[in-house]
Amino acid sequence: xxxxxxxxxxxxxxxxxxxxxxxxxxxxxxxxxxxxxxxxxxxxxxxxxxxxxxxxxxxxxxxxxxxxxxxxxxxxxxxxxxxxxxxxxxxxxxxxxxxxxxxxxxxxxxxxxxxxxxxxxxxxxxxxxxxxxxxxxxxxxxxxxxxxxxxxxxxxxxxxxxxxxxxxxxxxxxxxxxxxxxxxxxxxxxxxxxxxxxxxxxxxxxxxxxxxx
Numbered sequence: 001x002x003x004x005x006x007x008x009x010x011x012x013x014x015x016x017x018x019x020x021x022x023x024x025x026x027x028x029x030x031x032x033x034x035x036x037x038x039x040x041x042x043x044x045x046x047x048x049x050x051x052x053x054x055x056x057x058x059x060x061x062x063x064x065x066x067x068x069x070x071x072x073x074x075x076x077x078x079x080x081x082x083x084x085x086x087x088x089x090x091x092x093x094x095x096x097x098x099x100x101x102x103x104x105x106x107x108x109x110x111x112x113x114x115x116x117x118x119x120x121x122x123x124x125x126x127x128x129x130x131x132x133x134x135x136x137x138x139x140x141x142x143x144x145x146x147x148x149x150x151x152x153x154x155x156x157x158x159x160x161x162x163x164x165x166x167x168x169x170x171x172x173x174x175x176x177x178x179x180x181x182x183x184x185x186x187x188x189x190x191x192x193x194x195x196x197x198x199x200x201x202x203x204x205x206x207x208x209x210x211x212x213x
Contacts, residue, residue, distance in 0.1 A: 022034065035172070036172060060152065064109065067168055079107075086099075095129065096108045110144075114149075125155075125163055127145075143171035147163070181195045
């Protein structure tokens with residue numbers, strides 16, 4: 001019987017010899033170096049844009065698609081948008097879940113108001129993490145990403161891209177980077193260009209495809 005770990009605590013502080021290490025380095029040592037597998041079937045992703053306008057949702061989808069493409073180019077992973085999926089946010093675990101499961105490997109993305117989450121404020125404009133990992137193979141199979149509506153509305157396209165790239169990196173299994181040029185650096189500004197450290201970090205996490213059963 002395959003053992004799966006369901007994660008409820010976001011551990012985003014991870015420093016090691018590598019510029020960008022595993023998100024689990026500071027929170028779950030047994031899951032260090034867990035990552036998504038490079039399978040033939042894509043990793044699906046969805047948005048819950050019920051709290052933003054249709055125009056803002058289209059803009060967000062277009063930008064998220066571009067930023068996922070950046071991660072795809074350097075990792076070999078394939079991502080596929082499957083539409084709008086309603087989610088439930090838990091302000092104790094800080095993750096979003098859903099009764100809808102589009103595929104065995106999926107990323108849920110939601111836009112919330114600052115008042116909807118105790119984590120969102122002027123300084124924290126988004127947060128994300130893997131939420132389900134197959135422990136035996138260290139394959140991440142589900143992730144959760146929350147973006148603050150107030151920030152998304154006021155930020156420039158480049159600033160939004162920087163935040164999206166950073167939070168997507170957490171979903172993919174990366175912790176914080178040690179160098180300012182890292183997209184995964186703990187202070188997110190307008191940097192939306194993946195550094196060699198970011199690229200090395202994600203490539204170190206990619207797993208060979210292995211079916212679970």
